[in-house]
Amino acid sequence: MAFVSASEDRRVPLPSQLRYDPTDPYAVHLSLGAPMAGPVVWVFARELLAEGLRRPAGVGDVLVFPRHRCLPDTMRIVLRTRAGAALVELPASEVTRFLRTTGELVPPGTEGAYVDIDSGLAQLTGRSD
Structure with a gap:
């Protein structure tokens, strides 16, 4: 369960789930909201989440802060x-x-060994062999 704050004085409990798929080894998925209502899913770097446990991390749409x-x-x-x-x-x-x-599942630093580059390129170019 996560707490979401849209303002400084109001915290609201919200169902949340972190997911990881070894076929997309660099990313984590954060689902917010009830599954039946169609949760909102944010995808960002696993490394960003790990760094954010130790120190402020990120730029742009996702920022992570430690305790x-x-x-x-x-x-x-x-x-x-x-x-x-x-x-x-x-x-x-x-x-x-x-x-x-x-x-x-996928030790940090070894993610590249879990990525199927040929399949990814085929999807991007619309080619199938």
Whole structure:
């Protein structure tokens, strides 16, 4: 469960789920909202999530911040669009556990060995062999 803040004084609980697919080894997927209502899914770098556990990280649409002294077991992710921004708070212990599991599936630094470049190029060019 995540907490989302659209303003500084209002935190709202929101179902959330971090997902990882070894066939897309550089990315993590953060789903926010109830599955039946069609969750919003943000995709960003696994490395960004890991770095954000240690220090502020990211530029652009996704920013990740480590634990805060007021909420020591929470990490924060800022998600920005043209329409606005939302602050998502996730339990840092769950994110740490998630990253440990992804690291067992695809160790950091070895992602390139899990990418099928030929298939990706065929999809991009519209060719099939």
